[in-house]
Amino acid sequence: MSESDMAIIKPEMMKSYIWLETSDGSIQQVEQEVAMFCPLICHQALQKGGGSSKNNAISLPQKVNPAMLSLIFDYCRFHQLPGRSNKERKVYDEKFMRMDTKRLCELTSAADSLQLKPLVDLTSRALARIIEGKTPEEIREIFHLPDDLTEEEKLEPLKNTMDDPRIRLLNRLYAKKRKELKERAKLKSIEVEERVDERSVDDLLSFINGRDHKVVNTSKSKKKNKKRKEHKNGTCKVSNKDSHNLHSKQRSVDETSSSLGGVSNLHNIEDDIFSKKAEFEDGYIDDEIDPALKEMLDREVEDFARRLNSSWVLSVGQERQPVHFSINGNGDTRRLTGPAARHK
């Protein structure tokens, strides 16, 4: 039977129905003109003669579950009637779109698999309106999406993030920068003490600075190159021993020059540095930096990422020797002797 025949016969006969089977196996029948609104069903019915009987039901794509199907058919039933005005349709559409995000997503998938473009457009616009003006975290919450991008990927959206040597470098430098800023903060407080107690604790200070210098270098070289791990581990052990000596020395100095308030501060700072060293020996730093520092670090990394993007001169070979940041403050100048110094 051609379509025109069906059109003629319809008013006289009962409404004809089309049989449809959803993904869960249930079979139902729907008024023909409603179902035919969906291009997929239309195509199946006309070209392959499906849906004419219960046994010959058109099987619908997997994404179309019964709930969604009834929604879609509500939509179709309303819109397939030619007599509706544009305004009526618009009002209906707006009302129709009021549902929670989950159903909206399901509906979009279902409509797409049935190739019902007007409904796909409608739902897509509705979803876009939900996404508009929200932060990534908020979007993730609404759509229950996993946070599976690394920090670096978020920083500069790139396609092949895995293979990009620049990204690997950025990873490395991000961690290094965090560490450096941490140290800078600590060294700064040492600096302050230095100026105050300069004359009286000169000897002690230069010794500590020499200490510092070694400690920092050790951690730095560890970051730099995995090959040097053994060497570095050796130095770590050595420095541990030294540190003990220093500790006892310092204590004696403490007792003798207790009038100088600054020294006890230095003592504490040393403790920090040693405990931090212990951290490094265990592996890479964990993320327990306080939020204010983290923000500053993030901004620094952002800055770096921008510089990295704008002046792309690092080749793969240079990865082994990362650029030294020019950090203002005496801490830096003291550090850059020995193998660590490349650019100064």
Added chain:
Amino acid sequence: MKTRIDDQSKPQTMIQEKYTKRYQNLKVAEALSNNHLYPFACNELSSIIDLGYSQLPKDLKAFIFRDCLSAFRLLPDMNTSAAVSAANLLVKSVESAFPKQKKNLAIVEFKQAKVALKRRTKSHDEHIDLPSLPQDILVHIFSFLDVYSLLSSSQVSRSWNQATSEGSLWRSLFDLHFSHKVSIHIHPGFDWREAFKNEYILYKSSKMLRSGRGYCSYCDSVVWHDNLRCPKKQCRLKSGKKPLDLMLTHQVVNYLLGTTSSSDESDSEDEAVRGLWAYPTLQ
């Protein structure tokens, strides 16, 4: 007898009405109920209050007060961090400029809103599994987004990130923002997103887009632009591909008050521009 007509003979009320009419045409109140425009509208209210509350005619002051109250009342519905920051900014402006009684009323409203916000339980810890949308649908959805939202979306998850790298999205954004200013040479493998980013930084678009406002020459009015277009359909049809002239917030305030103050935004442009590509925000 000839009567000379000069401004001074105009009754005071007519001048007041002029400002009130302008304010109503700005449609700030309507924008407050729009999820996307709420932060823009709050920022504009803040600016108006900061730049000239005391000079406003009495009627206009009443309107501003009313809109501030409704801004706070609507805050719990908005429930985005951008909305909260905008409301905080607004309450600061209110605190410094409003007379005592109005100030107290507004602050009470604000505090109630904050409480209501807290009460709204966030994600209900149901391990709902939303059906994952196929890539081509994601791209279709993203095609309706403005540049900020698109960048936000790119940081949501891996699949969304992939969808946002689709060249056609950035091509249409490029056309929208820059086609009337820039002509480019396309070649195979042309990266539209890079091109967009370069022009964006060059033209300091971040600054211009911060207000949400544009001037439409077809309807001769200051409007909340819909992705750089006039929200009125007739204007869109007439203007074709050409985007609106974007306006800064202080320009909008100048228009309202009939003044010519200059902007004293002290934020560093570089940081703002850079910030977009790392962590997009509306501020």
